[in-house]
Amino acid sequence: MQTPLSDDGLLPTATAGETWRYAVRLLRPRWALVVLTVLVLSAGTALQLVTPRALGWVVDAAIDGDRGAVVWPVQVLVFVTIAAGILQALTRTLIALVGEPVLASLREDVLERALRLPAGEVERGGSGDLVARISGDVEVVTAAIRSTVPTLAMSVFLVWMTAVGLAVIDWRFAVVALLALPTDIYALRWYLRRSGPVFADQRIAEGARAQQLLDSVGGVDTVRAFRLGPDHLRRSARRSEEAVEVAYRAIHFRTRFWGRMHLSEAIGVGVVLVAGFYLVRDGAVTVGAATAAALYFSRLFEPVNMILMMIDTTQEAGAALARLVGVARVAPPPPRERAALGEPSVDVRGVDFAYDEGREILHGVDLAVRPGTWTAVVGASGAGKTTLVKIISGLHPPAAGEVRLGGVPVGELGPEQLRDTVALVTQEVHVFAGPLIDDLRLARPDASDADVEQALERAGALSWVAALPSAERTVVGRGGHRLTPTQAQELALARLLLVDAPVVVLDEATADAGSAGARRLEGAARRALEGRTVIVVAHRLTQAAAADDVLVLEQGRVAERGTHDELVAASGRYARMWSAWSSSGAPPSSMGAPEPATAV
Structure with missing residues (x-):
């Protein structure tokens, strides 16, 4: 089952209705706190309204010359200031108690679904888009929950x-204040109709730009090999220009919107002042009451402006939330019955593949790997080695042809069975922060201490692990004990042994280890993986020489195939490369510079 991508090839984005329903579902377990928050917010806002009225009483007392009458309004002002501050702090605390668990649940849902997405689906939709969502979009939503939501809620309550x-002072003040409302409504409707899609486009454009940059930088060797540099520069420039254009559109709408709002404010202040003058002249209200009304109206625009300022952030957060909910709502692949696999053979039949239409990476590749044997894949950078093993591992579906594992097409294996059947180790090994034993148990959570120790021993890592300050309980990764590239690869090899997959793919797994470390890793891998079916993308020709079979790729096609001795005797490309290395004593590399695991 493939993840439904959007029209622009990115991961899906939820509709407004889906986003609201998801938010309500997250809030439902916390409804009591939500109600309490609303009550405290209402009380705090109501207290803030006492201040202008109390100042009006002070004005009336001063006009009447009654000094004693000034004391109690001042006492009210002091009490209101203290109480309003306490309630405002309590409101922000309650909003945090509601919002932070909701935010944590959202993060967990998004991360859980993201981790459940098949790796091939993520690559198809764009790892850059996914990274932009779980980093940039999460930051936008987090800022909104922690800052925008409390400010917006308080402002809305203060306005009404x-x-x-x-109206309590005199209903005519409320009526004349409404004269500014049509301008507000017009400006707001004009803005919302146009800015909402702009903010959604802005988040999408930023995700697309991140994806393009990751594609270009991550696949730099492939870009160089196929001389795609100018094309990728044009694509990156186009994505950046699109993001900048959308940002300019958003700024343009903001500028025009605020011009309309300033006009509304001027109209409102003018009509209230005029109304106050006539009402005081006719004796309908006191000067203090008119003063309070003027203060109310002038203070009205502060929360109104705050609301309007928050609209930008709210819409941006809404667009970001819709993108996160789009990932959180991706249905996990349906469970499949486990296929009956035969012996762990690998059959590649007539496989074609292209990342971009019109630029094929693989052309009619055939490969048959017998159970329990080692096959080395060699070729220049950009020959298609990594692409081939990714297709074998199920990360990419072939454009044509098929791949069979144990006699069963890869497409018929569910994600769990595929993971249990074929394991991929690349040169880029991530060491997760935390105790080393937890890092290993990511591969098999139910592994016992004895299982972990056995895997470390077979991977050749038990001696250095035992020498760590707390042995396998030592914290490694970021902020912990730093592992060398060789140690990290041995850790990956131990994880692979815990998975116990019958088919193993090693994609340049020793490229970063250095000569001595590479020989150590190759020896450990040979011992640990004995009896398994192994396909190794050979960075060093010693790996090819020790393999049961060698496949030579050239520009996406099978150039040669046979054992090391057969290919040397055939005096072809492989033989020339072997001869050049043997005569020069150069490091045993596979046709040139090392190829990163992300390259083809």
Whole structure:
């Protein structure tokens, strides 16, 4: 089952309805805290409205010359200031108690679904898009929950309560204040209709730009080998220009929107001042009441402006949330019945593959690997070695032809069975932060201490692990004990042994280890993987010489195939490469510079 990608080839984005339903589902277990938050927010906002009225009382007392009457409004102002501050702090605390668990649940859902996505699906949709979502989009939503939501909620409550306060002083103040409303509504409708899609486009454009940069940088050797540099530069420039253009559109809408809002504010202040003058002249209200009304209205625009300022952030957060919910709602692949596999053979039949239409990487590749044997794949950078083993591992579906593992097409194996059948180790090994034994148990959570120790011993790592400060309990990875490239690869080999897959693919797994480390790793791998079916992308020709079979790729085609001795005797490309190395004493590399695991 493939993940439904959007029209632009990225991972899906949830609709507004799906996003709301998902948010409600996350809030439902915390409804009591939500209600308490609303009540405290209402009380705090109501207290803030006492301040303008109390100042109006002070004005009336001063006009009447009653000094004693000034004392109690001042006492009210002091009490209100303290109480409002306490309630505001309590409101922010309650919002954090509601929002942080919701945010944690969202992160967990997104990460869980992201980890469950088949690796091939992630590559097809774009790892850059996924990275942009679980980093940039999560940061946007986090900032909104921690800052924007509390500010927006308080501002909304203050606006409607201020309107009530105006009406309480004199209903005519509330009526004349409404004269500014049509301008507000017009500006807001104009802005929302146009800016919402712009912010959604902005998040998508940033994800597409990140994906293009990752593709170009991650596949730099392939780009160089096929002379695709100018094309990738044009693509990166186009993606960047699209992101900048969308950002300019957003700024343009903001500027025009704020011009309309300033006009509305000017209209509102003018009509309230005029109304206050006539009402005081006619004796309908006191000067203090008119002062309070003017203060209410002038304070009204602060939360209104805050709301409007938050609209940008809210829409951006909404677009980011929709992208996260799009990942969180991706249905996991349906369970499949485990296919009955035969002996661990690998059959590649007429496989074609192209990353871009019109530029094929593999052309009619055939490969048959007998159970329990080692096959080395050699070729120049860009020959298609890594692409071939990714197809064998199930990361990429072939454009034509098929791959069979144990006699069963790879496409018929579910993700779990595929993981149990074929294991891929590349030169880029990630060491997760935490105790080393937990890092190993990622491969098999139910592995006992004895299982872990046996895997370390077979991988040749038990001696240096035992010498660590806390042995296998030592914290490794970021912030912990740093492992050498050779140690990291031995750790990956131990993980592979815990998975116990019958078919193993080693993609340049010793390239970063150095000559001595590579020989040590090759020896450990040969001993540990004895009896398994192994395909190794050979960085060193000693790996090919020790293999049961050698496949030579050239520009995506099978150039030669046979044992090391047969190919040397055939005096072809492999023989020339072997002869050049043997006569020069150069490091036994596979047709040139090492090829990163991300390259083809």
